[in-house]
Amino acid sequence: MKIVYVLLGLFIIINYGLLQAGVLRRITARVGKRIGVPFYQPYIDLIKNYAIRSQFSHGVMFYLGPVFRLSGGVGIFLFMPLIFGNEIFSNYSMAGDLILIMYFMFIGMLGMALGAGEGGHPYSIIGITRGLSQFTTVEVPFTLAVISIAIQYQTLSITEIVAAQQGGIMHWTLMTNPLATGAAMLSFLGMMMYAPFNVVNAPQENPLGPPTEFHGTFLGMLQTNRVILGVMEAILFMNLFFGGATNWGILFIKAFLIYFYPVFVGAVFPRYRIDQSIRWFLYLPTALGILAIIFI
Amino acid sequence: MAEEKNYKIIQPDNSEENKFLKPENYKREVTAPDGNTFIVDPLNDYFCDAKPQPHAPNTIKVVEKFLNWARSQSIWVLGFGTGCGSIEIYPLMTPRFDAYRFGVQQRPTPRQSNLMIISGYLSVKTLKRAIRSYEQMQSPKFVMALGSCTINGGMYWDSYNTINRLDHYMPVDVYVAGCMPRPEALLAGFMELKKRIREGKGEGANQYAENFDWYKANQKKIIKDWNMPDYNW
Amino acid sequence: MVGPIYIIAISLGTAFSLGFFKKANRNISFGLMFFAMAFVTFISGQWLYAFLSHQQETIQIFTAGFKPPFSISLQMGFHEAVFLTMINVLGLLSAIYLFDHLKEKGANMMMVFMLLFMGLNVVVMTRDIFNLFVFLEISSITLVGLIILEKKQDAISSGFKYLIASGIISQILLIGIIAAYYYGGSLFINDMVDSNLLFVKGGSVAVFLILIAVVLELKPFPANGWALDVYQSATPGIGAIVSGAVATTSLFILYKLLPIGGDAWLLPIGITGVISFLGSNFLGINQKNANRILGYSSIGQVGLLMIIMSLSKDLGDKFEFVFFSILISHYLAKAGLFWISGIINKDEIGQWNIIKNKPGLIVLTGVFMLTLLGLPPFPSFYGKWELIMNLAHSGNFTWIAIILLGSFFEAIYLLRWFGKTLMNNENSEELIVKFHKIFPAVISSFLILMFSFLTARWSGLMSVKYFIPFAIALLLFALDFLPVFIKNIMAIATVSWYSYVLIYQTYIPENDILRIIFGFIFLIGAILLLFPGFTFKGKRRGFYPLVILMFSGLAGLIEARTTFQFFFAWEMMTLASYLLIIRGKNAKKTSFSYILFSMAGAFMMFIGFGLAYFETGSISLNALADVLIYANWVYILVAVGFLVKIASLGVHIWLPDSYTEADDDVTPMISSILVKSGVFGLIILMLSMSLKNAASSNIPYILGWIGALSALIGNMLAIYQEDVKKLVAYSSIGIMGYILFGLSMMSHLGWLTAISYSIVHFLYKALLFLAVAGIIYRTKTRNIYEMGGLIKRMPLSFISVLIGIITLAGMPPLVGFAGKWMFYNAVILKGWYFQGAIVFFSGIVAFLYCFKLIHNIFLGPIKDNHRKLKETSVWWLIPQFVLIIGIMIISVYPKIILEPIGLYLSMYFPGEGLVWAGTTASTSLGYWDATQIMMVFAGMFGVIFIILFLMSRKVQVVEQFNIVFQAERPERPETTHYAHNMYAPYNKALGFLAAPFITNSWEFIYESFHAIGDQIRKFYTGNGQTYALHIVMYVVAFYLFINGGF
Amino acid sequence: MKEIINNIQEKFKISEVTEQRENQYFISVEKKDTIQLVTYLKDIEKFTNFILLTAVDWIEKGQFQLTYMLNHPSKKLDIGVRTFIERENATMDSAHHLWEHVATFQRELKEMFGIDFPGSPRVDEPFLLEGWDNIPPMRRDFDTKKYSEETYFPRPGRSTNDPAEHMKKKLYPNE
Structure with missing residues (x-):
C-alpha cells in the first residue's frame, strides 16, 4: 500500500515539477521581453525525447548512468517527508534522516559522471570536473548550515525539524536562525546550477557539458531527474528553513518561491568562471555558515 | 608528457584508395604492454561501421x-x-x-x-x-x-x-x-x-x-x- | 685448563719463531701463526666457558714469584675472559680474512700481527699499570707497523699521525704513572684503587693524567682526527682490528682503571662519551667514505659505551647485560662491516651497489647494519631497551634523550648507506668474492644471531613463542630457492595457522572485540593480500621471510601485554615493512624517509614508555593508565610514534612515495593493513590513558585538529596526482586523518566510527589498491593518463573500483555511508563543529579523486596499446571479490559489526551509543536503516532499469570515437582522453592548500644538518700537527672542566 | 615614396614602375631578383607588413604573374612587387622565412594554381579543396562550369543568361 502512495506522490511531484519548469521558463522569457515557450513545453520535450526512435550506447555505464542518475533523484524523493503530519506522504523517511538525503545526492552525480565518462566526449568530462569541483565548495556552507540547525533543534530527522517549526512564520528557521538560512540559500544557488554558477553546462562555451552524448530515452531520464531533483531540493530547503508544508497547496507555493529564487538570480547575473565560483562559496556563504554555528 | 611512442606507423601502399589517406589514419603497429604487437587500423577500429536502419513508425x-x-x-x-x-x-x-x-x-x-x-x-x-x-x-x-x-x-x-x-x-x-x-x-x-x-x-x-x-x-x-x-x- | 700465561708464551714464541721462516715458506709460516692464534683463542674460550659453566674463581698470576706490587701480575676473571675471547676470536677471523694479505707481506707482517694480539691480551689481563703502559705501547707500535707495512702512501701518513698521537698519549700516561708512583707508592692497580689516590696530595693530578690518557686512547670526539684517518686509509681488515680489538681493549682499560678515579670521574667520562657519541654520529651523516663512516660509527659507539660505564650506578645489576649486549653486537657488526667493505673495495658508499646481484652479501650487510641500529631481533635491541628503561627508572631523561638522539643520527647515515647499497646498478662490474674473505663475516653474522637468541633469553623479557616467527622466517629464507608458488602457499598456510591460533582459539573465546577486529584486519587481510603473489614469476628472493616477519610483528602488536612486547613487535614490523618497501625498484630514497620517520617516532614512543615505567615501575601496557604526573608527556611521546605510522599531517611525507614505489602487492599490505597498526596503537593508548586522566584531555583536541587537517590536505593532494598509486596513497593520508579525528573525539560514536571505519577502510583500500595493482600488472604503467577506456577490457576490475570508490565516498547504500552518518552525529554531539566541517569538506573533495580514478582508468577512449588487454589475473581478482562480498554483507547488514563494537565500547564510553531497533540504528539526533535503504534503493534501481530497458532495447553499440564532432573528428585517444591535469581549475582556485610546504620544511631541516656537519668537519684538517694540538687542547679543556674551570 | 623607388632602381633591375596612387606603387622585377627585392624592402626600407601574395594566370603568355603586396606601417605606403614565372612546371622561391604567414599564401597558390614553392611548410597539404584530383581550379584552362555540371547534379530547368548577352538582347533587341 505504501508503494501506491509513494507512486502517487512521485506522480504529483513530476507533474508539478514539469509545470513549474514551464512557468519559470516563461517568466524568464518575460524578463527578456520575449513571450517564451508554452507552459507545457517541458512535457512535450520529455515526450519527444522518449519518442526518439534510434539510439546507441557507448557501453554499459553509458546505459546505466542515467539509471543511476534518476535513482539518485527518485531516491531523494523516496526518503523525504513531503507533507508534515501526513503519514501517507512521508514516503520512506523512516529509513534515514537528513544526512541520508545529503549523501543520496551523490549517487546521481556519480551516475552522471560515470555515464558521461563512458560516453568519452572530452566536453562531458570537462563539465563533470567542473561540476564536481564546484560542488565541493557549494556543500561547505550547506554543511555548516545543517550542523547549525542540527544544534538548534538537536535532531537530524527532517520530520522533527519541520515539527519544531510549526506554529507560524516566527517559528521558521528563517526567523529563528537567519544566518544558517542565509548560508544555505547561497549554497542553494550553486546546487541548482543556474547562472552565475552554470559554468558546468556552460552553453556556448562547453556545449552542454556532461550530457553532451546523451540522447533519446537517456536524455529523457536525465530530464525527468532534473525535474524531480529541482523540486525535491526546493522541498528539502522548505522543510529545513521555511517551516515545511502541511498540505499540497502550501508545498506548491513554497517550493515554487524557493525554486524561483535561483532562477531569478540567474536571469540577472552573468556567469562566473569555474575557479571564481569555487572560491566564491568559501567567502560570504562560508562566513555566514560559521557565524551561524557561533551564534546559534 | 614525455611519452614513449609505443607504435610504429605503417606506410600505406600507393594504391588509388589510399591516395587521400591522412597520416593519422595510417595503420599502425602497436606494442601492447606485454610486448605483443598488433595492427590498429584507425578507420575500422575507432568507429562503428554499422549502416543505419529505417525505424518504422508506431503501429498504433x-x-x-x-x-x-x-x-x-x-x-x-x-x-x-x-x-x-x-x-x-x-x-x-x-x-x-x-x-x-x-x-x-x-x-x-x-x-x-x-x-x-x-x-x-x-x-x-x-x-x-x-x-x-x-x-x-x-x-x-x-x-x-x-x-x-x-x-x-x-x-x-x-x-x-x-x-x-x-x-x-x-x-x-x-x-x-x-x-x-x-x-x-x-x-x-x-x-x-x-x-x-x-x-x-x-x-x-x-x-x-x-x-x-x-x-x-x-x-x-x-x-x-x-x-x-x-x-x- | 691451560693457564693464561701460555697466551703470552705462545704468542711470543710463535712471533719469534716466525723469524726463522722468513721467506722460506709463507704457507708454513701462515699455518704456524694461524694455529698459534687458534690456540690462544682456545685458551681464552676455555676460560670463558669455565667462568660461564661452573663457578670458576678469578685467579691471579704472579710472574717472577713475588707478590704485587713487586711483580707483574695478571688477572683472569670473568670480564677478562670475555674480552680476551672477543679479541682473540677477532684476531682469528682477521687472520683468516687477511690470509692473502699476510702471505704477500711475509713473515714480518705475521710477526707484527702476532705481537699486536699478544700486546692486547696482556693489556687486558695485566694488573700492573706500568706493564699496561708497556704493552699498550707494544700494541700501538705493532698496529702502526701493520698499517705502515701496507706500503700505501696515505696509509703510511696516517700511520705516522697515529704514531704522533699515541706518542703524546703515552707521554701523558707515563707522567701520570710516575706521579701515581710518586704519590701512591704502588703501581698495582688494586692497590691504587684501594689507596684512594684522589685524596692524596697531588694524587688527583696523577689520576687525571692516567685517565685522560686512557680516554684519549678511546679516540674521543673531537680529538680523534688521527684515528679517523687510520680508519679511512688502512686496509679494512686492519680497520676491523682497530675497531674491534683495539677499541675493545681500550674500553677494558678504562673499565679497569675507572675505579681509580672513583665516583667523581663518572660524570666527566659520561660527558666525554656524550660528546663523542653525538659529535661523531652527527658528522657521520655527512660522510660518503665507507670506511670513514665506520670509523665515525665506531667512535660514536665507544662514546655510548663510555656513557653506559659512567651510568653503571644507575643501571645497577643490569649494567653487565646492557654493556655486553651493546658491546658485543657492535664489535661483531663493525668488524663484519669492515670485512665487507674490504670485499667490495669501494670508498664511496654510492658505489656499494655493485653487491646488488649478491644476495648473500646484501643479507650480511643488512644484518650488520641493523645490529648497529639496535633493531629487533638483534642483541643491541635488548641492550638498548634495558638501558633506556633502567635509566628511565632512575629518572635520567637527559641521558635518554642524548642516547636516542645520537642513535638517530647514527640511524640516518647507516640507513642512507644501506639504501645506497641497494641502489640500482648500471655498472656491470663483477664482484669477485673470495671464500676466506667472506668466511669471517659469515661467522660473525652467525655469532650475532646466536647472541641474539642468548641475549633474548638472558634478558628474561622474551618467551620462546616470540621466536616462532623468526624460525619460520629463517625456514623460508633457507627455502628461498623454491619457486614463488610454493613459497606463497607456505606463507599463506603460516598466516592462516597464525590467525586460527590467535583469533579462533584465543580471542573469540575471550570475546575480546578489539583484538578480534584487528586480528581480522591484520591476519585475514594478510591471507587475502598474499594471493596476488601467485602471479609473480621467478624466486622473489627475500620477500616471504620479510612478509612473515611483518605480519607476525602485527600479530605481536595485538598480542602484546607489556610495553616491551609492544615495542618489540612495533620495531619488528617497522623493520620488515622497511625492507619490503626497499625491495621496490625505485624505493631507495623514499624508504629512507619512511624508516627515518618511523625510527624517530619509535624513539619518541620509547621515551614515552620509559617515562611511564619511571612513574609506575611496571612495563605492563595496562599500567599506562596509572600514569598521572607525566601523563601528558607520555601521551604525546607515544602518540607521535603512532601518528608517524598513520602519516598524519606534518609527518606524512614518507607515505605517498613509499606506497608508490613498493611492489604492487606490497602496497595494499602496507596501505590497508600496516597503517592500521598506528590506529590500533592509538586505540590502546587512548583507552588506557585518555579515559582516566583528565590531564590528557587537551591532547585529543589537538589530535582532532591534526586529524581534520590531515584529512583535508591528504585529499587535496590526492586530486592532483597523476600516478595512480600515489593518488590512492594520498587518499590514505586523508582517511587516516579521518580515523584519527574519530578517535580523538573520545566519545562512543566517534570511536564507533573510527573502529568500524578502520574495518571499512581496510576493505575498500585493499580493494582499490588490489584493483589498481591488477591493472598496473597488465598495463605496465602507473601514469593514470596513460590508461583509459579499460572498462571494456577489464569489467571485473571496474566493478571493484566502482564499489571501492562508492564506499570511499560514503554514498548510500553502501557501508561507507554508515561512517559518514555516525560521524555527523558524533561531531554534533561532541560539539566539534568546525573540525567536523573541515572533515566533511575533505570528504567531498574525495569525490574529485574518486572520479579521477575511475574515469581516467576505465572510461573515455581506450589507448591503442591497450586494445587487446586481458582482464587481470585471477589471483588479483579473488581477493578483490572476497573483499567486495565483505563490503556487500556489511552494507546490507551493518549491525553485525556495529553492534558488537558498540557493546564493547559501552564498557569504556557508557551512553551516547547507537540504539538498535530491528535494523534501524538511532542516536539522539537521527536514525538510519541500512537494510531498508538498500532494499528501497535496489527496488528503485531495478524498476528504473527495467523501464529504460523496455524503452530502449535496441541500441546500436558504437565504438570509442563515435562521439559528437561537428568539424574535425578526434584522431588519437591520447589527445581525446581528458585526463592529464584533470583538475587544473581546482588547482587554480584552491591549489595553494596543496603547496608542498611541509615537504620543503623537512627537506630544509635535512639540508641544514648537512650544512652544519660540513662546517664542523672542516675541523679535521688531515694534518698530524693539528691533531696533536687537538689532543693537547682536549686535555687542557678537560682539566679545566674537571677542576671547575668552566 | 619616389625616393624609395629611386633607391630600389639604383640597386635592382626594375623593368616597370606603375604608380597606382600616390602612396601605392607596383614595380616589376625579374624572377631571380624577386625574393632579394622583397627582403630588401622588408629589412632596409621597412616595409615590414606583408599583406598578400597572389597570382594571375596569363595563359596567353604562358606565364603566371605573382604579386607580393607589402606595406610600410608607419609611413602608410604600399608597394607591390610583380614578377612573372613560367607557367609550365611553375615554381617560385619561397618567402616564408621572411614572414611566417607567407607559407599559407603559398599553400593556397600551390593548390589553386599549381605553383610550387619548394621548402615552404605544409605546402603540399590541401588548403580548401580536400581530395582535389583535377588540374588546379584557378588555372584558366580549367573549365569550372563543365566541371560543376559533371559533378554537382545541376538541377534541370535552371536557365542562365550571360549578363552581357542578356542586356544586349533586352536593350537592343534588333541588333
Missing part, C-alpha cells in the same frame, strides 16, 4: 499522431552554421522574432537535435562536415535548407567547389527560398516543417536509411578523400 495510428504532434512542437535545432545564412538564425531567438514560442530551441549537440538547418551554400569541404553532423543526429530528424544555393546552386551554380542540389546528399524536408531568406521566412519555414511532421511526412531519416547506398554514392562522388566511416554514428 493515434499514438504516432500524438508523438508526431509532440515532435512538431518540440523542435531542437542544431546550432551549426554552415554558410552565410547562419547569421539569419540568431535573430530568431531574440525578442523580435522569438522562435521559442513555437517550441523551437537551439541545442549545441547533434545528439539531442532534431532539426539541422543548412544555412546557405555548401562547399564540398563543408558538406563533409554537414553529413557527419546529420548522421550523428538521432532519428527522427529533419533538414531545413536555406537559400537558393541549396536548391540549385544559386549564384555558385557553376563553381568548381560548391554543390548545387542538397537533396542529392541528404533528404531535405523544407526549402526556404531567398538569398538569404529573412528570419520571417525562416519562421514560415518552421510552420511548414511542423505541418509536414504532423502529417507524418517527416520521415527523412528513414528515407536516408532506405536509400543509403544512393546517398552514399552521391556523397562519395564529390568527396574524394573519404577518410571516414560510411556512417558516422
Whole structure:
C-alpha cells in the first residue's frame, strides 16, 4: 500500500515539477521581453525525447548512468517527508534522516559522471570536473548550515525539524536562525546550477557539458531527474528553513518561491568562471555558515 | 608528457584508395604492454561501421499522431552554421522574432537535435562536415535548407567547389527560398516543417536509411578523400 | 685448563719463531701463526666457558714469584675472559680474512700481527699499570707497523699521525704513572684503587693524567682526527682490528682503571662519551667514505659505551647485560662491516651497489647494519631497551634523550648507506668474492644471531613463542630457492595457522572485540593480500621471510601485554615493512624517509614508555593508565610514534612515495593493513590513558585538529596526482586523518566510527589498491593518463573500483555511508563543529579523486596499446571479490559489526551509543536503516532499469570515437582522453592548500644538518700537527672542566 | 615614396614602375631578383607588413604573374612587387622565412594554381579543396562550369543568361 502512495506522490511531484519548469521558463522569457515557450513545453520535450526512435550506447555505464542518475533523484524523493503530519506522504523517511538525503545526492552525480565518462566526449568530462569541483565548495556552507540547525533543534530527522517549526512564520528557521538560512540559500544557488554558477553546462562555451552524448530515452531520464531533483531540493530547503508544508497547496507555493529564487538570480547575473565560483562559496556563504554555528 | 611512442606507423601502399589517406589514419603497429604487437587500423577500429536502419513508425495510428504532434512542437535545432545564412538564425531567438514560442530551441549537440538547418551554400569541404553532423543526429530528424544555393546552386551554380542540389546528399524536408531568406521566412519555414511532421511526412531519416547506398554514392562522388566511416554514428 | 700465561708464551714464541721462516715458506709460516692464534683463542674460550659453566674463581698470576706490587701480575676473571675471547676470536677471523694479505707481506707482517694480539691480551689481563703502559705501547707500535707495512702512501701518513698521537698519549700516561708512583707508592692497580689516590696530595693530578690518557686512547670526539684517518686509509681488515680489538681493549682499560678515579670521574667520562657519541654520529651523516663512516660509527659507539660505564650506578645489576649486549653486537657488526667493505673495495658508499646481484652479501650487510641500529631481533635491541628503561627508572631523561638522539643520527647515515647499497646498478662490474674473505663475516653474522637468541633469553623479557616467527622466517629464507608458488602457499598456510591460533582459539573465546577486529584486519587481510603473489614469476628472493616477519610483528602488536612486547613487535614490523618497501625498484630514497620517520617516532614512543615505567615501575601496557604526573608527556611521546605510522599531517611525507614505489602487492599490505597498526596503537593508548586522566584531555583536541587537517590536505593532494598509486596513497593520508579525528573525539560514536571505519577502510583500500595493482600488472604503467577506456577490457576490475570508490565516498547504500552518518552525529554531539566541517569538506573533495580514478582508468577512449588487454589475473581478482562480498554483507547488514563494537565500547564510553531497533540504528539526533535503504534503493534501481530497458532495447553499440564532432573528428585517444591535469581549475582556485610546504620544511631541516656537519668537519684538517694540538687542547679543556674551570 | 623607388632602381633591375596612387606603387622585377627585392624592402626600407601574395594566370603568355603586396606601417605606403614565372612546371622561391604567414599564401597558390614553392611548410597539404584530383581550379584552362555540371547534379530547368548577352538582347533587341 505504501508503494501506491509513494507512486502517487512521485506522480504529483513530476507533474508539478514539469509545470513549474514551464512557468519559470516563461517568466524568464518575460524578463527578456520575449513571450517564451508554452507552459507545457517541458512535457512535450520529455515526450519527444522518449519518442526518439534510434539510439546507441557507448557501453554499459553509458546505459546505466542515467539509471543511476534518476535513482539518485527518485531516491531523494523516496526518503523525504513531503507533507508534515501526513503519514501517507512521508514516503520512506523512516529509513534515514537528513544526512541520508545529503549523501543520496551523490549517487546521481556519480551516475552522471560515470555515464558521461563512458560516453568519452572530452566536453562531458570537462563539465563533470567542473561540476564536481564546484560542488565541493557549494556543500561547505550547506554543511555548516545543517550542523547549525542540527544544534538548534538537536535532531537530524527532517520530520522533527519541520515539527519544531510549526506554529507560524516566527517559528521558521528563517526567523529563528537567519544566518544558517542565509548560508544555505547561497549554497542553494550553486546546487541548482543556474547562472552565475552554470559554468558546468556552460552553453556556448562547453556545449552542454556532461550530457553532451546523451540522447533519446537517456536524455529523457536525465530530464525527468532534473525535474524531480529541482523540486525535491526546493522541498528539502522548505522543510529545513521555511517551516515545511502541511498540505499540497502550501508545498506548491513554497517550493515554487524557493525554486524561483535561483532562477531569478540567474536571469540577472552573468556567469562566473569555474575557479571564481569555487572560491566564491568559501567567502560570504562560508562566513555566514560559521557565524551561524557561533551564534546559534 | 614525455611519452614513449609505443607504435610504429605503417606506410600505406600507393594504391588509388589510399591516395587521400591522412597520416593519422595510417595503420599502425602497436606494442601492447606485454610486448605483443598488433595492427590498429584507425578507420575500422575507432568507429562503428554499422549502416543505419529505417525505424518504422508506431503501429498504433493515434499514438504516432500524438508523438508526431509532440515532435512538431518540440523542435531542437542544431546550432551549426554552415554558410552565410547562419547569421539569419540568431535573430530568431531574440525578442523580435522569438522562435521559442513555437517550441523551437537551439541545442549545441547533434545528439539531442532534431532539426539541422543548412544555412546557405555548401562547399564540398563543408558538406563533409554537414553529413557527419546529420548522421550523428538521432532519428527522427529533419533538414531545413536555406537559400537558393541549396536548391540549385544559386549564384555558385557553376563553381568548381560548391554543390548545387542538397537533396542529392541528404533528404531535405523544407526549402526556404531567398538569398538569404529573412528570419520571417525562416519562421514560415518552421510552420511548414511542423505541418509536414504532423502529417507524418517527416520521415527523412528513414528515407536516408532506405536509400543509403544512393546517398552514399552521391556523397562519395564529390568527396574524394573519404577518410571516414560510411556512417558516422 | 691451560693457564693464561701460555697466551703470552705462545704468542711470543710463535712471533719469534716466525723469524726463522722468513721467506722460506709463507704457507708454513701462515699455518704456524694461524694455529698459534687458534690456540690462544682456545685458551681464552676455555676460560670463558669455565667462568660461564661452573663457578670458576678469578685467579691471579704472579710472574717472577713475588707478590704485587713487586711483580707483574695478571688477572683472569670473568670480564677478562670475555674480552680476551672477543679479541682473540677477532684476531682469528682477521687472520683468516687477511690470509692473502699476510702471505704477500711475509713473515714480518705475521710477526707484527702476532705481537699486536699478544700486546692486547696482556693489556687486558695485566694488573700492573706500568706493564699496561708497556704493552699498550707494544700494541700501538705493532698496529702502526701493520698499517705502515701496507706500503700505501696515505696509509703510511696516517700511520705516522697515529704514531704522533699515541706518542703524546703515552707521554701523558707515563707522567701520570710516575706521579701515581710518586704519590701512591704502588703501581698495582688494586692497590691504587684501594689507596684512594684522589685524596692524596697531588694524587688527583696523577689520576687525571692516567685517565685522560686512557680516554684519549678511546679516540674521543673531537680529538680523534688521527684515528679517523687510520680508519679511512688502512686496509679494512686492519680497520676491523682497530675497531674491534683495539677499541675493545681500550674500553677494558678504562673499565679497569675507572675505579681509580672513583665516583667523581663518572660524570666527566659520561660527558666525554656524550660528546663523542653525538659529535661523531652527527658528522657521520655527512660522510660518503665507507670506511670513514665506520670509523665515525665506531667512535660514536665507544662514546655510548663510555656513557653506559659512567651510568653503571644507575643501571645497577643490569649494567653487565646492557654493556655486553651493546658491546658485543657492535664489535661483531663493525668488524663484519669492515670485512665487507674490504670485499667490495669501494670508498664511496654510492658505489656499494655493485653487491646488488649478491644476495648473500646484501643479507650480511643488512644484518650488520641493523645490529648497529639496535633493531629487533638483534642483541643491541635488548641492550638498548634495558638501558633506556633502567635509566628511565632512575629518572635520567637527559641521558635518554642524548642516547636516542645520537642513535638517530647514527640511524640516518647507516640507513642512507644501506639504501645506497641497494641502489640500482648500471655498472656491470663483477664482484669477485673470495671464500676466506667472506668466511669471517659469515661467522660473525652467525655469532650475532646466536647472541641474539642468548641475549633474548638472558634478558628474561622474551618467551620462546616470540621466536616462532623468526624460525619460520629463517625456514623460508633457507627455502628461498623454491619457486614463488610454493613459497606463497607456505606463507599463506603460516598466516592462516597464525590467525586460527590467535583469533579462533584465543580471542573469540575471550570475546575480546578489539583484538578480534584487528586480528581480522591484520591476519585475514594478510591471507587475502598474499594471493596476488601467485602471479609473480621467478624466486622473489627475500620477500616471504620479510612478509612473515611483518605480519607476525602485527600479530605481536595485538598480542602484546607489556610495553616491551609492544615495542618489540612495533620495531619488528617497522623493520620488515622497511625492507619490503626497499625491495621496490625505485624505493631507495623514499624508504629512507619512511624508516627515518618511523625510527624517530619509535624513539619518541620509547621515551614515552620509559617515562611511564619511571612513574609506575611496571612495563605492563595496562599500567599506562596509572600514569598521572607525566601523563601528558607520555601521551604525546607515544602518540607521535603512532601518528608517524598513520602519516598524519606534518609527518606524512614518507607515505605517498613509499606506497608508490613498493611492489604492487606490497602496497595494499602496507596501505590497508600496516597503517592500521598506528590506529590500533592509538586505540590502546587512548583507552588506557585518555579515559582516566583528565590531564590528557587537551591532547585529543589537538589530535582532532591534526586529524581534520590531515584529512583535508591528504585529499587535496590526492586530486592532483597523476600516478595512480600515489593518488590512492594520498587518499590514505586523508582517511587516516579521518580515523584519527574519530578517535580523538573520545566519545562512543566517534570511536564507533573510527573502529568500524578502520574495518571499512581496510576493505575498500585493499580493494582499490588490489584493483589498481591488477591493472598496473597488465598495463605496465602507473601514469593514470596513460590508461583509459579499460572498462571494456577489464569489467571485473571496474566493478571493484566502482564499489571501492562508492564506499570511499560514503554514498548510500553502501557501508561507507554508515561512517559518514555516525560521524555527523558524533561531531554534533561532541560539539566539534568546525573540525567536523573541515572533515566533511575533505570528504567531498574525495569525490574529485574518486572520479579521477575511475574515469581516467576505465572510461573515455581506450589507448591503442591497450586494445587487446586481458582482464587481470585471477589471483588479483579473488581477493578483490572476497573483499567486495565483505563490503556487500556489511552494507546490507551493518549491525553485525556495529553492534558488537558498540557493546564493547559501552564498557569504556557508557551512553551516547547507537540504539538498535530491528535494523534501524538511532542516536539522539537521527536514525538510519541500512537494510531498508538498500532494499528501497535496489527496488528503485531495478524498476528504473527495467523501464529504460523496455524503452530502449535496441541500441546500436558504437565504438570509442563515435562521439559528437561537428568539424574535425578526434584522431588519437591520447589527445581525446581528458585526463592529464584533470583538475587544473581546482588547482587554480584552491591549489595553494596543496603547496608542498611541509615537504620543503623537512627537506630544509635535512639540508641544514648537512650544512652544519660540513662546517664542523672542516675541523679535521688531515694534518698530524693539528691533531696533536687537538689532543693537547682536549686535555687542557678537560682539566679545566674537571677542576671547575668552566 | 619616389625616393624609395629611386633607391630600389639604383640597386635592382626594375623593368616597370606603375604608380597606382600616390602612396601605392607596383614595380616589376625579374624572377631571380624577386625574393632579394622583397627582403630588401622588408629589412632596409621597412616595409615590414606583408599583406598578400597572389597570382594571375596569363595563359596567353604562358606565364603566371605573382604579386607580393607589402606595406610600410608607419609611413602608410604600399608597394607591390610583380614578377612573372613560367607557367609550365611553375615554381617560385619561397618567402616564408621572411614572414611566417607567407607559407599559407603559398599553400593556397600551390593548390589553386599549381605553383610550387619548394621548402615552404605544409605546402603540399590541401588548403580548401580536400581530395582535389583535377588540374588546379584557378588555372584558366580549367573549365569550372563543365566541371560543376559533371559533378554537382545541376538541377534541370535552371536557365542562365550571360549578363552581357542578356542586356544586349533586352536593350537592343534588333541588333
